[in-house]
Amino acid sequence: MTVILEQARRLITEIPGPRSRELMARKHSAVAAGVGTTMPVFVEAASGGVVRDVDGNILIDLGSGIAVTTVGNSAPRVVDAVSEQVAAFTHTCFMVTPYESYVAVCEALARLTPGDHDKRSALFNSGAEAVENAVKIARAHTRRSAVVAFDHAYHGRTNLTMAMTAKSMPYKSGFGPFASEVYRAPMSYPYRDGGLDGPAAAQRALSVIDKQVGAANLAAVVIEPIQGEGGFIVPAPGFLAAIADWCTDNGVVFIADEVQSGFARTATMFACEHEGVVPDLIVTAKGIAGGLPLSAVTGRAEMMDAPHVGGLGGTYGGNPIACAAALATIETIESDGLIDRARAIESVILARLHALAATDDRIGDIRGRGAMIAVEIVHSGTDTPDPERTKAIAMTAHAAGVIVLTCGTYGNVLRLLPPLSISDELLHEGLDVLAEAFAAS
Structure with missing residues (x-):
């Protein structure tokens, strides 16, 4: 039976919550240290554009398991x-x-x-x-x-x-x-x-x-x-x-x-x-x-x-x-016309990111296609990579319930890989949180 989750961000504990912290302690004692995690939360269900953790928090998924769940997690077919x-x-x-x-x-x-x-x-x-x-x-x-x-x-x-x-x-x-x-x-x-x-x-x-x-x-x-x-x-x-x-x-x-x-x-x-x-x-x-x-x-x-x-x-x-x-x-x-949906997602993300870049010169470059979009972050007034701020923005977004990933040779690129099943409303909410993370970092 397919699990259908409410397609909305909802935080009922801090990130990570107590149950995730318990499981992370078990991970440290049982899993090789070389296997890292981007976020310190453990998942119990996921569908559409959201992931629910073991503490009941619902997170907006802008990572798709690194571009894997393109059709949405646990897609019905x-x-x-x-x-x-x-x-x-x-x-x-x-x-x-x-x-x-x-x-x-x-x-x-x-x-x-x-x-x-x-x-x-x-x-x-x-x-x-x-x-x-x-x-x-x-x-x-x-x-x-x-x-x-x-x-x-x-x-x-x-x-x-x-x-x-x-x-x-x-x-x-x-x-x-x-x-x-x-x-x-x-x-x-x-x-x-x-x-x-x-x-x-x-x-x-x-x-x-x-x-x-x-x-x-x-x-x-x-x-x-x-x-x-x-x-x-x-x-x-x-x-x-x-x-x-x-x-x-x-x-x-x-x-x-x-x-x-x-x-x-x-x-x-x-x-x-x-x-x-x-x-x-x-x-x-x-x-x-x-x-x-x-x-x-x-x-x-x-x-x-x-x-x-x-x-x-x-x-x-x-x-x-x-x-x-x-x-x-x-x-x-x-x-489901997901190629066209990827094109629509691109339009939404690029419009939001270019508006953000107009007020933040630490955004050096915005690039990508479809639902594979990145922001390269640099020190103000230069093209010098700023991996520290990139990490801070990602962590702020994570704490607010949005899954985003970083990448890049210099560690200064935020990448957005939402599932193509994500709604415009959920996508905009995730981008709202990301804008707040830029402002706070």
């Missing part, structure tokens, strides 16, 4: 599909005795992802696992080994994806040595590029790639069309297309990491569509399955079929429960 699948069977391993829902998800991905070429998919569990498999596929196809990622990139926490991730703390520090043959190129970062346009920024990156790697050695270029943990950086127009064209001309696999930006989050099904770019391989996860662990690599059939039989897979990859959730999530996005 997802709940029904998962319940039906659990009753039928929970697991067989697709590599042992396959089932239709895995095939149906792959068929849906072929239909939804950019390009009308012949496609194949393989399913996995997490974004990092899918990125790693995309690199395997590219290496098998090209018979080359080198991989290029970009400044400010985040691709995961496995050994290879840590090597591809740019930021040391907290993702990489102390965990090396990392995988070899990973190189880094400069990203287009319009706010900090001194006016460099997309094609010029691409030439800067390609010059580094030519000098440090060489196309003849390069298997793949891996890029987030809108960077996630790096600060919701939207590259200048023309940057992605120039990189993709160079890859095509040089036999390099162009991999779009759409783990955070995919599935209607940016007011298109995938962020690369904004630039008219058709990737060779596209990596998806997070919003794909309404909160269940699932990821995918989808791409050109000749590339996806390059690994030998048995070279791709995993015990839980494409678990039937997660596949059922994915099919229901896709149905929800399409039937």
Whole structure:
């Protein structure tokens, strides 16, 4: 039975409340210290655009579990599909005795992802696992080994994806040595590029790639069309297309990491569509399955079929429960018009943030697309990052019952990732609280 919560912020205790404090004490004694939490509250239910904690407080959710519950938490179609699948069977391993829902998800991905070429998919569990498999596929196809990622990139926490991730703390520090043959190129970062346009920024990156790697050695270029943990950086127009064209001309696999930006989050099904770019391989996860662990690599059939039989897979990859959730999530996005809803959310958020920026010069940049919007916070009158104020604003919002996240290489970016099911009223209330947090910090 789906839990339907009152879609309104309500605080009946301080944040955190007594029950959450009790559970946090248990966490400290039972859970590894390396597993941190953004907020010190424990959840007992969530739906639509709110989360209810164990003390009865109802919080406005502007984080969506880091862009996972895009269709809303416990979305009705997802709940029904998962319940039906659990009753039928929970697991067989697709590599042992396959089932239709895995095939149906792959068929849906072929239909939804950019390009009308012949496609194949393989399913996995997490974004990092899918990125790693995309690199395997590219290496098998090209018979080359080198991989290029970009400044400010985040691709995961496995050994290879840590090597591809740019930021040391907290993702990489102390965990090396990392995988070899990973190189880094400069990203287009319009706010900090001194006016460099997309094609010029691409030439800067390609010059580094030519000098440090060489196309003849390069298997793949891996890029987030809108960077996630790096600060919701939207590259200048023309940057992605120039990189993709160079890859095509040089036999390099162009991999779009759409783990955070995919599935209607940016007011298109995938962020690369904004630039008219058709990737060779596209990596998806997070919003794909309404909160269940699932990821995918989808791409050109000749590339996806390059690994030998048995070279791709995993015990839980494409678990039937997660596949059922994915099919229901896709149905929800399409039937409920959530791409249009993401566009409407963008209009609301940008209008409110630009009004706020008109009176606060510590807002250095506002950027993003759809329901993936960020504010970069700097010291007054400069472009110097201000991570301390960013943290203070987030903590003030948290205490007032609004879930917001931070990110960015410099720790100075507030990111807004509301579920697409959120109402305008709830969204405005969350932004009211955020404005008050700016004023108080």
